[in-house]
Every structure is written in structure tokens, then in C-alpha cells.
Amino acid sequence: MNDLAEIANYLDAQGRVKNWPSRRNRKYQLSVLKYLASKLDANALYSEREVNALLNQHHTFGDPALLRRELFETGLLNRKRDGSAYWLTPENLTLVSPTKDEIIGLDYPDG
Secondary structure (H helix, E strand, O other): OHHHHHOHHHEOOOOOEOOOOOHHHHHHHHHHHHHHHOOOOOOOOEOHHHHHHHHHHOEOOOOHHHHHHHHHHOOOEEEOOOOOOEEEOHHHOOOOOOOHHHHHOOOOOOO
16 A cells, blocks of 8 residues: 555554654645544544544544644545534545554554
């Protein structure tokens, strides 16, 4: 899976996002966002708290609000105007969630 290999530097051995790519690496930011969006159920409605909880399961740098805003701003996640419900925008998602074997098979940089 080329997209997953592309973001390997941003994932830990458990497949969690360990750091956020810099703004000059927008391509990688978008790939990381698609990866995180693939963790959401396309048929579910989520509260903000539920979105944050899911994002916290899949990243380690402690900023679910940044990730939630970025997912919304890129159109991968949609929400009600008042923020009371969130849902995945599947037509914008092209990256399939990797299997555990694909994550284990990645080459991770030291550190």
C-alpha cells in the first residue's frame, strides 16, 4: 500500500500517528488525515466527544482538536452547524485502512 508507506515516518509500531507533519509537508498531512478518517465508520454519526475519543486511540501527540478541525476543513469529516454531530464524508476518502500485517511490515525510522 503506497499511501501507508508514504506516512510510515509519522506512525508508531502500533499504527498510531506519533507526530503531525509540518505545514510545508501538506501532502503528508492530507495522507495522515485520510489514514485517520479510515478509522471512522462511514455509516455512523458521532458526537464531538466520540470523534475525539476515536482520534485519541489513533494518535499519540495529544491534540484531537487539531485533527478534528483538519478533518473537517479538508472535507473528510462533516458536521452539523452547531457541532452536535459529525460524520465521515466517504466520497472524499480514498485510503483504505491498513491491516495489522501491513503496519508491522513497514520500515520505521529509529526514534
